[in-house]
Amino acid sequence: MAVTIYDIAREAKVGIGTVSRVLNNSPKVTSETRDRVVTVAKRLNYQPHAFAQALARKRSNTLSAVIPFFTNYFFIQVLQGVQETLAAVGYDLIIHGANTQLQLEEYLDHSMRKGRVDGTLLFSLTLPDRFADFFLEKKNPLVLVDTYHPLFDSIRVDNTEGAKKATEHLLSLGHRTIGMMNANLNSVPARERLLSFKETMNVHGVEVQDEYIINSSYTKNDGFSREAGYEGMLEFLRRGVKLPSAFFVSSDIQAIGMIAALRENNIHVPEDIAIVSFDDIELAKYFNLTTMQQPMFNMGELAVKKMLERIENPSAPISSINFTPTLVVRSSCGANKNFVLNDNR
Amino acid sequence: MAVTIYDIAREAKVGIGTVSRVLNNSPKVTSETRDRVVTVAKRLNYQPHAFAQALARKRSNTLSAVIPFFTNYFFIQVLQGVQETLAAVGYDLIIHGANTQLQLEEYLDHSMRKGRVDGTLLFSLTLPDRFADFFLEKKNPLVLVDTYHPLFDSIRVDNTEGAKKATEHLLSLGHRTIGMMNANLNSVPARERLLSFKETMNVHGVEVQDEYIINSSYTKNDGFSREAGYEGMLEFLRRGVKLPSAFFVSSDIQAIGMIAALRENNIHVPEDIAIVSFDDIELAKYFNLTTMQQPMFNMGELAVKKMLERIENPSAPISSINFTPTLVVRSSCGANKNFVLNDNR
DNA sequence: GTTTTCTGTGGAAGGGCTTTCAGGAACTTA
DNA sequence: TAAGTTCCTGAAAGCCCTTCCACAGAAAAC
Numbered sequence A, B: 001m002a003v004t005i006y007d008i009a010r011e012a013k014v015g016i017g018t019v020s021r022v023l024n025n026s027p028k029v030t031s032e033t034r035d036r037v038v039t040v041a042k043r044l045n046y047q048p049h050a051f052a053q054a055l056a057r058k059r060s061n062t063l064s065a066v067i068p069f070f071t072n073y074f075f076i077q078v079l080q081g082v083q084e085t086l087a088a089v090g091y092d093l094i095i096h097g098a099n100t101q102l103q104l105e106e107y108l109d110h111s112m113r114k115g116r117v118d119g120t121l122l123f124s125l126t127l128p129d130r131f132a133d134f135f136l137e138k139k140n141p142l143v144l145v146d147t148y149h150p151l152f153d154s155i156r157v158d159n160t161e162g163a164k165k166a167t168e169h170l171l172s173l174g175h176r177t178i179g180m181m182n183a184n185l186n187s188v189p190a191r192e193r194l195l196s197f198k199e200t201m202n203v204h205g206v207e208v209q210d211e212y213i214i215n216s217s218y219t220k221n222d223g224f225s226r227e228a229g230y231e232g233m234l235e236f237l238r239r240g241v242k243l244p245s246a247f248f249v250s251s252d253i254q255a256i257g258m259i260a261a262l263r264e265n266n267i268h269v270p271e272d273i274a275i276v277s278f279d280d281i282e283l284a285k286y287f288n289l290t291t292m293q294q295p296m297f298n299m300g301e302l303a304v305k306k307m308l309e310r311i312e313n314p315s316a317p318i319s320s321i322n323f324t325p326t327l328v329v330r331s332s333c334g335a336n337k338n339f340v341l342n343d344n345r
Numbered sequence C: 001g002t003t004t005t006c007t008g009t010g011g012a013a014g015g016g017c018t019t020t021c022a023g024g025a026a027c028t029t030a
Numbered sequence D: 001t002a003a004g005t006t007c008c009t010g011a012a013a014g015c016c017c018t019t020c021c022a023c024a025g026a027a028a029a030c
Helices: A005-012 A016-023 A031-044 A050-057 A073-088 A101-110 A129-138 A159-172 A188-203 A226-238 A252-264 A282-286 A296-312 B005-012 B016-023 B031-043 B050-057 B073-088 B101-110 B129-138 B159-172 B188-203 B226-238 B252-264 B282-286 B296-312
Strands: A062-067 A092-097 A119-123 A142-145 A153-157 A178-181 A246-249 A274-279 A290-293 A320-323 A326-328 B062-067 B092-097 B119-123 B142-145 B153-157 B178-181 B246-249 B274-279 B290-293 B320-323 B326-328
Touching: A005 A016, A005 A031, A016 A031, A050 B050, A062 A073, A073 A092, A073 A119, A073 A296, A073 B092, A092 B073, A101 A129, A119 A296, A142 A296, A153 A159, A153 A296, A159 A178, A159 A188, A159 A246, A159 A274, A159 A290, A159 A326, A178 A188, A178 A226, A178 A252, A226 A252, A246 A252, A252 A274, A252 A282, A282 B282, A296 A320, B005 B016, B005 B031, B016 B031, B062 B073, B073 B092, B073 B119, B073 B296, B101 B129, B119 B296, B142 B296, B153 B159, B153 B296, B159 B178, B159 B188, B159 B246, B159 B274, B159 B290, B159 B326, B178 B188, B178 B226, B178 B252, B226 B252, B246 B252, B252 B274, B252 B282, B296 B320
Parallel strands: A062 A092, A062 A119, A119 A142, A142 A153, A153 A320, A178 A246, A246 A274, A274 A290, B062 B092, B062 B119, B119 B142, B142 B153, B153 B320, B178 B246, B246 B274, B274 B290
Antiparallel strands: A092 B092, A290 A326, B290 B326
């Protein structure tokens, strides 16, 4: 059987209380007894029993992450930030896939077992109100990433600022007929990005032409998909409208689909049309997309930090942090034709 | 405080043992008392305390996965198989990132806490022998994915068969001068794929020319990287050797780098040179790579099933399963110019 | 030298569950 | 009707830890 503190206590001729104190670095132990206990523990190759600890401490040093992580690359990178930060402080991470709102509710209904985790990280999906109460009542900390709820800490990307910067980049390059390839307006980011695009155009006195706004009707991934970009552009071309000189695209993955559709029609990027997109997923590099970079790793990192703070201090005021995306210039808008080839991860 | 079985026992006027039996579907309870208990449990919104259960049952219904999952797309997809299969049987998944052998040993040394998980899934990294004993002694089930050790269950891809099929595909298209862009020979898959490539060529009576074999000296990701493919090809071109008519490339990601290098030198795929690679990561679709598909989702799924079997029956004979990759024909070897555009996930 | 304070220590209690064990009630069998 | 079975149930023990409480002995104060 496994070694327990009783074994150590016996061998070191001390009480179990003392053993526990030594192992938890309590100061109230003579260095002499401490040494004795440490030596025995090492000799027996003692490993504390995580569950017993969690039961006694009412704390598990474990977080759960609910992630639609199979949908795109965004989550993988956020997850990396989460996991590295967590590993550094000795926390474990339990992963739950929930690709749709439905799956989220299912998870929340069935598997959300109290006592299991010290906190929950919810990614991208919208927290249904009936569960808000649940988290509040149970005092189970919840941190939202890439989504928002007024009663919980959240970490997001500033879509308004990002879309503004992207649009201004295009404007600064001299483009005056600019379209927007958008995702499904059901999604909050899609709405925010569109709004900001229009406003920025207005501010700069450049007319927004409605026929150049392509909103997606795809529901899968809210239209943030290669397919949506591909079909959207194909349909746009079918309409026979004259092409604008540039497009702001609401995600890299759509831009990739869109480029394929353009290429099939012998329209080239950036020679014939400029593109700025959003996200800076790993693929963006391979397709030379000029894009608005979301600091995904940092978001994951920060989410964990927020969570740890919240666990320490449950009554701290709720905070909502916005990351501002930064423009990464590659060659898809012609601003810079230098092909950056470094495979930096 | 949270609702416990004591609360239920009191309200339902039964003993705690009976409550526990009801909740665990023990048959030795009258349907009358069962109903009474179930009703109360529901009314109080009882949730079993996972840690207390784990402590009492000596079973946690939790698996840990040690994954170098930030290195490439392979793992994400395997992980998806793992997580979905696990969710279906009510298991939790704890994720640990370990990108190098060193990090693996660190994890094994520090964090491998007995009692925490029912089993461990180790991906791609090589299990150091000193830890083999550890798992054996502790009777902590271990299943290896994409790696091998004689004393544990493992699930792999048949590199030999895959390289053979890839090479034969090229041969069947009439190619007679075929090169191989390989990863670092330190890695087992790289060695296996090279060996099989050579053998297949021999079997078909086609000469292998050493100057057409490019082995990578990159250590990062064992040369399974875009950079390795890019630089490898650039250096090859610099040598001024006449190009073979086709290349077998040991991974998609290398092929993508290689294609970039070729393009810069005005060499086009598949017009000037044919390429078959290995893996079928999601990117492969976007680059139209003809490639050997590894059934990643299925591997994850099977890994979990094996693990569950192993937990049920610790003394079952050790099994080692080889998946045979299947050829996915796209346009990179000219065999099929139909661009498949579906964004199927 | 006596009383008070302080330190370090042992061990019981408690955390929430499963499981074993013993016993009461209902039922058979002689 | 007594003895033997069967079935269900309650309660205690155990899983392994942390923490609280009490106490002995040393140190400090008087």
